[in-house]
Amino acid sequence: MGRDRIRCESGWRLKNNSMPFFYFGASNNFMRYAYVGHERVEPQKGLRGLCACCGGELIAKCGHFKIHHWAHKDLKSCDPWWENESEWHRQWKSHFPPERQEVVFVSPATQEKHIADVYSEKGVILEFQSYAIDVEEVRARENFYQQLVWVINGVKNEFDKFYFAQSIVGTDPNDSMLKNVKWFGRSKLFAKWAQATKQVYFDFGTDIVWHLVRFDSNSKTGQVRAYEKEKFIQFYGGTSKPILSFQQSAFGDR
């Protein structure tokens, strides 16, 4: 089995026995990290590595058009839940220490493996989600990880940001950060994520994240609460300034 080749990096077992055992690693189609020997490294031209989730071979892709990433040599995906790394994902993950990103969890009971975007020092997993997923998958991921917070890309659909702005209809008299919403437009963004059982935050590309406090799909009304993105990141042990990788900083401002 390929996975036997992967060193168990941390050996942590979470307090609750039903929680998955995990080690640090990386997987699937577009990843930020791979194992080269015993090192967990970012892609560099010409490099090959191994996926910590499935043990498959990964090839460094360092072109000009996509962010540098690792890709599986054969296109079989090792974690069906994994969403290819996008610029939005990379930005969010970069606020957290490298060893907290792309953490593989294994169910002791079933050996099922999945890769969490960020395993925060609070013991809570942050999943950054750009694409719509069906409620069954939402539920399966919530059951697998237990301690999970969703961060949803609100600018994936070009109209959602506009819909959201139009949907804020008032402010709670006791809490100026708490806003009343009456969802505007045809998008099902809020209705879909109202079905989650874990906390959901929306990122509409500003310095605020919006916690979906409650939402009724029939009346399309509910409440959202604003949090400074910086405070949200710090709460989960991240730093407000992204920790840039070598490739990113090389192209950045001096």
Ligand SMILES: [Zn+2]
């Ligand atoms: Zn893999």
